[in-house]
Amino acid sequence: MLAKLLKHDIKKTSRSLGVYYGILLLLAIGTRLLEWLSSIFKPVGSLYALIIFAFVLALVGIFFYTFALSIISFYKEFIKDEGYLMHTLPVSKNQLVRSKLLTAIIAMIVTFVLSISALGIAFYTPHCLDEVIATLQTLIQKQLGVSFELVMIGFLLYMLLSYVYQILFFYLSIALGQTRSANKLMYSVVFGIALNVVIQIIMTLMLLAISLFEPAVLGSELTVEAFGWVMIPSTIMTLALAVAFFFATGYIFKRKLNME
Numbered sequence: 001m002l003a004k005l006l007k008h009d010i011k012k013t014s015r016s017l018g019v020y021y022g023i024l025l026l027l028a029i030g031t032r033l034l035e036w037l038s039s040i041f042k043p044v045g046s047l048y049a050l051i052i053f054a055f056v057l058a059l060v061g062i063f064f065y066t067f068a069l070s071i072i073s074f075y076k077e078f079i080k081d082e083g084y085l086m087h088t089l090p091v092s093k094n095q096l097v098r099s100k101l102l103t104a105i106i107a108m109i110v111t112f113v114l115s116i117s118a119l120g121i122a123f124y125t126p127h128c129l130d131e132v133i134a135t136l137q138t139l140i141q142k143q144l145g146v147s148f149e150l151v152m153i154g155f156l157l158y159m160l161l162s163y164v165y166q167i168l169f170f171y172l173s174i175a176l177g178q179t180r181s182a183n184k185l186m187y188s189v190v191f192g193i194a195l196n197v198v199i200q201i202i203m204t205l206m207l208l209a210i211s212l213f214e215p216a217v218l219g220s221e222l223t224v225e226a227f228g229w230v231m232i233p234s235t236i237m238t239l240a241l242a243v244a245f246f247f248a249t250g251y252i253f254k255r256k257l258n259m260e
Contacts, residue, residue: 005091005099009073013107016069020062021114027055028118035122055122059115066111067163070104071170075185078253079178094250097171101246104167105160158235165238168245169195175252199241206233 034048078096137148173195177188210233 005095006102009099009103010106013069013073013103017066017107017111020058020065021111024055024058024062024114024118025121027051027058028121031055031122055118059118062111062115063108066107067104067166070100070107070167071174073103074100074171075174075188079174079184092250093253094247096253097246097250100171101164101167105164108163158231161235161238161242165242165245168242168249171249172245172252175249175256179252179256203234203237206237 030051031048034051038048077100133148140146140148140151170192173192174188176191176195177184177186180187207230210230
C-alpha cells in the first residue's frame with residue numbers, strides 16, 4: 001500500500017513541478033544560446049543579461065517552490081477537505097506521513113539534479129570547472145586534511161538530513177495545529193514558533209555544554225577542531241529530532257485527529 005501511496009504522491013507532485021522544470025531548462029538553453037549570440041552581435045548583450053537574471057531567479061525559486069509544495073500538499077491532504085479521504089485509507093498514519101516525506105525527498109533530489117544540469121547547460125566550460133574543482137580540492141586538503149570527495153559526500157548527506165528535519169518540523173507543526181477545532185492554520189504557525197523556540201534553547205544549552213570541553217566553539221574564529229566538536233553533536237541532535245518529529249506526527253494523527 002505504501003508503494004501505491006508513493007506512486008500517487010509522486011505523480012501529483014510531478015504534475016505541479018513539471019512545468020517549472022520545463023521553464024528552467026528553456027531558460028538554461030536560452031542563456032547558452034544568447035551567450036553565443038552576444039559574442040557575435042553586441043546589441044544582444046542586454047538581452048543576455050536579462051535572461052541570466054531570469055534564469056538565476058528561476059534557479060533559486062525552484063528550490064523554494066519544491067519545499068513549499070511539499071508543505072502545502074501535506075496541509076491540504078491531511079487537514080483540508082481531502083483529509084477526510086486520506087484518513088480513511090487502510091494504512092497506518094506513519095505510512096501516510098512516510099509517503100509524503102519520501103515524495104518530498106525525491107522531489108528535492110530531482111530538483112537539485114535538474115538544477116545542476118541546467119547550470120551545466122547554461123554556463124559549463126571544461127577548463128573553468130576543472131580550475132574550480134582543483135582549487136577546492138587544494139583548499140579542503142590543506143584546511144581539513146581530508147579528500148574533496150569525502151567532504152562533498154558529507155556535505156550532501158548533511159544537507160539532505162537538514163531538509164528532512166525541516167520538512168518534518170513543518171509536518172509536526174501542522175499536526176499540532178489540527179488538534180484545535182478552529183483557526184488550525186494559525187495554531188500551526190503558533191505551535192511552530194513555540195517548537196522552534198524550544199529547539200533553539202536546547203541547541204544553545206548543547207553548545208554551552210560543548211564549550212566546557214572545547215572553548216573555541218564560542219570564539220569569533222571557529223577552528224577545524226571546534227567545528228568538528230559542533231558538527232557531530234549537531235548532526236546527532238538533528239537526526240534525533242527528525243525521528244522524534246516523524247513519530248510524533250504519526251501519533252498525533254492517530255490519537256488526536258480532529259477533522260471538525
